[in-house]
Amino acid sequence: MVLEIFREGIKHAFGRRAFPHQITFILESPLRKILIRPGQVADRLHLTETSRVLEVGAGSGVFSVEVARRIPRGLLEILDLQPEMLEKVQRKIEAASSLSHVVAYTQGDASNLPFSDVTFDVAFLVTVFGEVAEPRKCLQGLYRVIRPGGLLSITEHLPDTDFSTFSRIRSVVEGEGFVFTERFGRPWCYTANFRRP
Numbered sequence: 042m043v044l045e046i047f048r049e050g051i052k053h054a055f056g057r058r059a060f061p062h063q064i065t066f067i068l069e070s071p072l073r074k075i076l077i078r079p080g081q082v083a084d085r086l087h088l089t090e091t092s093r094v095l096e097v098g099a100g101s102g103v104f105s106v107e108v109a110r111r112i113p114r115g116l117l118e119i120l121d122l123q124p125e126m127l128e129k130v131q132r133k134i135e136a137a138s139s140l141s142h143v144v145a146y147t148q149g150d151a152s153n154l155p156f157s158d159v160t161f162d163v164a165f166l167v168t169v170f171g172e173v174a175e176p177r178k179c180l181q182g183l184y185r186v187i188r189p190g191g192l193l194s195i196t197e198h199l200p201d202t203d204f205s206t207f208s209r210i211r212s213v214v215e216g217e218g219f220v221f222t223e224r225f226g227r228p229w230c231y232t233a234n235f236r237r238p
């Protein structure tokens with residue numbers, strides 16, 4: 042109930058659904074990094090030095106730097122609906138030395154991914170899925186741009202106002218042809234991994 046009021050308040054105050062770029066201090070809070078460490082999320086992506094990775098809804102880049110560090114000869118493509126978010130994550134990447142060459146930025150909608158087929162080894166979303174207005178279209182696009190055998194990783198945690206339970210995520214994602222492979226964490230803070238067959 043309280044979450045619902047908060048969520049509606051945010052939507053009302055900012056007149057849209059995506060998490061407002063004006064309040065990214067919430068995403069960056071030290072308490073959140075105790076709940077879910079960027080290194081933990083990166084560990085769960087099974088990256089190699091050459092992985093080609095898509096981060097959907099990167100926000101201010103809480104997880105982006107850690108992922109970019111692990112793929113020195115790969116690619117991290119960062120997609121977000123809000124240009125203000127892309128500016129924030131770009132500042133973080135530029136402040137960390139020697140990462141800019143592996144990162145690209147695209148402003149766009151997760152429901153209409155502007156990438157070629159079979160482009161990525163890994164795609165990941167952290168507290169984004171519940172915000173995407175057309176989740177099935179988003180998953181269909183992800184299926185198209187991830188290579189066969191590639192990984193789709195979805196992390197969700199409370200108290201995100203758009204939190205989705207593991208069982209809901211699993212049923213929607215498997216409904217679009219992905220195969221569930223593993224889950225990490227607890228029911229209120231988990232990562233669910235799927236493979237494109």
Ligand SMILES: C[S@@+](CC[C@H](N)C(=O)[O-])C[C@H]1O[C@@H](n2cnc3c(N)ncnc32)[C@H](O)[C@@H]1O
Pocket residue numbers: 059060068097098099100101102103104120121122123126149150151152166167168169172173174
């Ligand atoms: C709650 S924030 C999470 C940011 C980051 N993943 C994190 O966990 O710190 C959700 C982000 O997803 C983005 N987003 C929401 N809907 C989107 C969509 N349809 N396409 C692309 N990005 C979207 C928002 O702009 C926002 O930056």
